[in-house]
Amino acid sequence: NVMLSETYEPTSQMTNGDSLIKANGQAFELTSRGTGVVTLSLPTYVDLIGLNTTESKGWVLQGVIQEIELGTGKVVFEWKSLDHIPLNETFATLATDGDGKSPATAFNYLDVNSVSLTTFHGDNFLVSGHNTHTIYFINRTTSNVDWRLNGKASSFSLSDAAKFHYQHDVHFLGKDENDIMLISLFNNDANSHTKVSPQSAGLTLVLDINQMTATLKKRYAAPTPGISSPTGGNLQQLSNGNYFIGWGAASPFFTEFLPNGTVVMHVEYAPLNATTGGSPSITRSAWNGRPQDEPLIAGLASGSGNNQSTTYYASWNGATEVAAWQFHAVDLIGGTPKPTVMETVQRTGFETQWIVKGKRDMGFAEAVDWEGKVLGETDWVNVVAA
Structure with missing residues (x-):
């Protein structure tokens, strides 16, 4: 124990x-x-x-x-x-x-x-x-x-x-x-x-x-x-x-x-059937989880031509105070990475996604609480092809 x-x-x-x-x-x-x-x-x-x-x-x-x-x-x-x-x-x-x-x-x-x-x-x-x-x-x-x-x-x-x-x-x-x-x-x-x-x-x-x-x-x-x-x-x-x-x-x-x-x-939280189990015990209590690990992000580019888009996925396992994610799309301008598009997206569960038009080069995200305070920031990661 x-x-x-x-x-x-x-x-x-x-x-x-x-x-x-x-x-x-x-x-x-x-x-x-x-x-x-x-x-x-x-x-x-x-x-x-x-x-x-x-x-x-x-x-x-x-x-x-x-x-x-x-x-x-x-x-x-x-x-x-x-x-x-x-x-x-x-x-x-x-x-x-x-x-x-x-x-x-x-x-x-x-x-x-x-x-x-x-x-x-x-x-x-x-x-x-x-x-x-x-x-x-x-x-x-x-x-x-x-x-x-x-x-x-x-x-x-x-x-x-x-x-x-x-x-x-x-x-x-x-x-x-x-x-x-x-x-x-x-x-x-x-x-x-x-x-x-x-x-x-x-x-x-x-x-x-x-x-x-x-x-x-x-x-x-x-x-x-x-x-x-x-x-x-x-x-x-x-x-x-x-x-x-x-x-x-x-x-x-x-x-x-x-x-x-x-x-x-x-x-x-799941359908009741022969293949889905529950938990032997579930309790409710006040708990603020603040993991030492940093939040994570991944970026996937898809489509072609004018239909290209980039989807970012952010998560922070165990962080209970995250209310939203501030996503940043990053483009290489003159060989220098610069944030070009930013949007705040309400957290939607374990993993939150954001879709932005065009193929982006990189991206990062900030986890924020209900008051807008930044709790943690992901690394800047390269976008890969889906």
Whole structure:
């Protein structure tokens, strides 16, 4: 796990504290105490008690949570699922989620895909088990599972609307003085071979710790019907109180909602089909990227005679403050390159183009922000034939 500055240069790096345990790439969260919390996976040879198999032993992929100091790499907390969660809580099968015959095909009985820090009765963790349909409250002091939400061994009574399956991205959102907790999660309601309902959704749930009941506060469904995400997906509470959803690895969409469920933004950045994927997680945050690399430009001449033209293409990978490009066509006059035509073109995405009449010799461009301030300038490049 690598942290980058606004120039995209590494500022710190965190590695897990055991080379035999592999980060599963599903969750990483920074804390206010200078540590990072990461989810990992560890193939372990164990008794297959509680599973529908004739084999007495096999390889199981257990989930691991580590909290690691950023500066030193020291592991200050470690939790392993097989010490606390039995195999019979799983909804996975040896036929679909690893046959358990080798470390490479270890049975993924839990699939820890999310960890969230809480301030509920101390600094503790909410951990999501994808294949058990359960959220676990992990006591950081004792490492015990203090309670389970949903699944086969739920500590709570859940309303039907509050139930979930194959979930991702659980977050602790807060609590009141009466121990009423608010959490959020992305309810996939599907995996790669099972679909519980036709549509995935974001959920906010109210947990009454005294009565041990869980009820739905709000369900956030995509404005495009039929979005079912077998893997990935996230629900983020924004600083303005809105909710932002990335619809998972199979759905190239993201949506922002008002707390009451009204859609204020919905983006479909690729068609929804069998060959187009989405992202496992999409978040919205304030970010000013200022790459150290200079912007780039290319110029291509095409046509002939009076129909000749030159097309310039400008881009600056990672520069988020560019609002427009000031393009300059350059001609050789008496052997000396001189800018002869200039036009400001609004940025149109990763790459912005400008077409000017005639075959030009060279060109360059300046990236400018919304106030017209020059942020960077490309090299002067020769125009080549298309």
